[in-house]
Amino acid sequence: xxxxxxxxxxxxxxxxxxxxxxxxxxxxxxxxxxxxxxxxxxxxxxxxxxxxxxxxxxxxxxxxxxxxxxxxxxxxxxxxxxxxxxxxxxxxxxxxxxxxxxxxxxxxxxxxxxxxxxxxxxxxxxxxxxxxxxxxxxxxxxxxxxxxxxxxxxxxxxxxxxxxxxxxxxxxxxxxxxxxxxxxxxxxxxxxxxxxxxxxx
Numbered sequence: 178x179x180x181x182x183x184x185x186x187x188x189x190x191x192x193x194x195x196x197x198x199x200x201x202x203x204x205x206x207x208x209x210x211x212x213x214x215x216x217x218x219x220x221x222x223x224x225x226x227x228x229x230x231x232x233x234x235x236x237x238x239x240x241x242x243x244x245x246x247x248x249x250x251x252x253x254x255x256x257x258x259x260x261x262x263x264x265x266x267x268x269x270x271x272x273x274x275x276x277x278x279x280x281x282x283x284x285x286x287x288x289x290x291x292x293x294x295x296x297x298x299x300x301x302x303x304x305x306x307x308x309x310x311x312x313x314x315x316x317x318x319x320x321x322x323x324x325x326x327x328x329x330x331x332x333x334x335x336x337x338x339x340x341x342x343x344x345x346x347x348x349x350x351x352x353x354x355x356x357x358x359x360x361x362x363x364x365x366x367x368x369x370x371x372x373x374x375x376x377x378x
Contacts, residue, residue: 200245200248200310200313200314200317200340200343200344201314201336201339201340201342201343202252202255202256202339202342202343202346203279203335203338203339203342203376204255204256204259204342204346205252205255205342205343205344205345205346205347206278206279206280206338206341206342206345206346206362207259207268207271207272207277208228208255208258208259208346208349208350209342209345209346209349209360209361209362209365210271210277210278210361210362212225212349212352212357212358212360213357213358213359213360213361213362214358215276215278215361215362216271216276216277217267217271218259218262218265218267218268218271219262219265219267220258220259220261220262221261224258224261225258225354227258228254228255228257228258228350229296229350229351231254231350232251232254232303232347232350232351233299233300233303233350233351235247235250235251235254236251236302236303236304236306236307236310236347236351237300237302237303237306239306244306244309244310244313247306247310248310248343251310251343251347252343254350255343255346255347272371272376272377273371273377275370275372277370277371277372277376277377278362278368278369278370278371279335279338279341279342279362279368279369279370279371279374279376280337280338280341280342280345280362280365280366280367280368280369281334281337281338281341281366281367281368281369281374282337282341282366282367283311283314283315283340283341283344283345283365283366284365284366284367285311285312285315287364287365287366288308288311288344288348288365289308290364291345291348291349291352291360291364291365292304292307292308292348292351294352294353294356294359294360295351295352295353296351296352296353296354297353299351303351304351307344307347307348307351310343310344310347311344311345311347311348314340314341314343314344315340315341315344317340318336318337318340318341321336322337331373331374331375332375334369334374334375335374335375335376338369338374338376341365341366344365345362345365345366348365
């Protein structure tokens, strides 16, 4: 029942929140790629640990509260993790190269599989909130897809990736360090190349 209550609370947030403002961060897919060894980004172990601790704390502290507030703080944490490498040649080469991937879909069963690999020390409330955020991101995109007109399928795919990547990057912080290499971006759903999605020309 706790998972159901969290999801219903998340849907309530969606109904009163501008979908353009919450639950999306394209670069969070880079976090998953780096954690699983798919991106050559040199992020210091201390930075990873700080990110894990911060995300777990945010999700735990937000239990029963407005998830849109957690989204803002989570995006800040994701941006802070990538900030030291964002301007590096390695990062730029990755984003413009053929190995850069984004999420085209976010499958609930796949999300559960990733959360099953969470570190045992993660509070259950944090795990349930991470699941609720993934559900919220997916629900927001579904609502937009039903009501918005996109210039092209690529525009729709790129917008969806912003939501799905945010959720995946959040969940990845909860994965046990010894399991991160096995939780790739493809664990969360269908992937698409950054060039194909329109991230880079």
